[in-house]
Amino acid sequence: MDLSQIPRTVYFEQESLHHSNSFIQCWKLSGQIVQYLKTRNIKMVVLNGYGDLCRMMIIQWAKKHDVHILLRGDSNIHGQDKITGIRRMVKRMTLRWVAKRITALMPMGRCGQAFFDHWMGKHNLPSFICPYEPNYSQIRTCGPRSCSSFMQEKHFDAHRRHFLFCGRLIDIKNVDLIISAFERICRMRPNWDLLIAGTGPLEGKLKAMVSAELQDRIKFLGFLQFDQTIACYCASHVLVHPPSYEPWALVINEAVAAGLPVIATDVVGAANELIEPGINGLLIKPNDVDALTDAMLQISDGDTAKQMGSKTHEVLQRWQAKADPVMAIVNAANQYA
Structure with a gap:
């Protein structure tokens, strides 16, 4: 052919x-x-x-x-x-x-x-x-200048640390559980904030959940273009992704490529491939706010997030070595085309 x-x-x-x-x-x-x-x-x-x-x-x-x-x-x-x-x-x-x-x-x-x-x-x-794969090279080229510019635009304090959710604000994503878990740990983690990137039908309801004392620590960023999303990864320290179910979740590929450790539910396709529990993130059961709270506490303890983040590229390399979508099609074409 x-x-x-x-x-x-x-x-x-x-x-x-x-x-x-x-x-x-x-x-x-x-x-x-x-x-x-x-x-x-x-x-x-x-x-x-x-x-x-x-x-x-x-x-x-x-x-x-x-x-x-x-x-x-x-x-x-x-x-x-x-x-x-x-x-x-x-x-x-x-x-x-x-x-x-x-x-x-x-x-x-x-x-x-x-x-x-x-x-x-x-x-x-x-x-x-x-598998689905993002443009890894674009994610890896996000430098300090892009990150700094994004943080200034969104009024982030560079000395604070950030949990990040990135996705549609819909029921199955369980963003309400993230807010509830963060409210439980906020006094124990006074130097951490929660960033919520994305829009959706639950935006108003989720904003109404945030207590007055946490208005400055839970930030809704709205819709982000891809270059802004990459900069947001660079400005964050942990991705939190706890849906009730998700076939794949490309956001996990992106976050791991950006060097973030990840907390995700074990019903997410990408989480089962790109999270090695205790190495570069944590897997939890879905719809369990107690498990999510414990995971957020664990990963934000001391240098845990930094240590896990340092392992993400190794985990991603291992995954890419056995699951390259281009090579999958090339190998199939060599055999059948």
């Missing part, structure tokens, strides 16, 4: 793909994609997801025409026990149908592999670990 002849981005007439698409819409879009694959004699397709009629049509066509489908997905095993009854039966049947028609899997990590193994049952599909 001559990759130079394939445009980097291809748009199709009916490019919007949703679960609510009609059969005709899915049929038209899958037909356009299939025609593109046929005319270019493409022998391998990395398919992101399986959960709509269009993708399933492509999977079925590929099986009939000896085109290799590598299924990529960010689902993870956590939370699957909540799927019961008819939904559980349909999901199992769907994924076992898919397993018989694809060539290989491209999970994000161990939690993703466990997800596929759980729903697909016994299978012999090879796997190529293919």
Whole structure:
């Protein structure tokens, strides 16, 4: 296959793909994609997801025409026990149908592999670990000048230390638990503040939670552009990310690349790969404010955060050595394309 002849981005007439698409819409879009694959004699397709009629049509066509489908997905095993009854039966049947028609899997990590193994049952599909990755080089080039400029803009005291949450302000992220935990430890950690970067429907409710005495120590930063987010990492000392569930969480990759130790729940895909408990962060159970409080106390004790932060690059290097998404696709192409 001559990759130079394939445009980097291809748009199709009916490019919007949703679960609510009609059969005709899915049929038209899958037909356009299939025609593109046929005319270019493409022998391998990395398919992101399986959960709509269009993708399933492509999977079925590929099986009939000896085109290799590598299924990529960010689902993870956590939370699957909540799927019961008819939904559980349909999901199992769907994924076992898919397993018989694809060539290989491209999970994000161990939690993703466990997800596929759980729903697909016994299978012999090879796997190529293919995670989400940020622009690491951009994160690493954030220097003191950018960090200092950001701190001045946001009126940060350079002598204080900062817990950071970065993400959407929605229920599943459990930002309220972070605020509650910080309120519990604030007197024991008088030199620490809490930064909350992001916007969302819970912003007003979360701001109302903050007591008058902590108004100056819990700072809502609003939406940040990516360069501002990088500077915010550089100005912070610990990332706190305690959602009830999250398939991956790219924010953990970013924070680790910026040298931050991380507190996260063990139901987050990236946390299971990029946090080595006690080495560069802490893993806790979800929806447990006591566990979160203890973790924030532990990591903010003395030089603990600094010592853990010094180990983040080693942990990231170990992860990248076994889970490079570019090499995953290259290795798969060498085998199947």
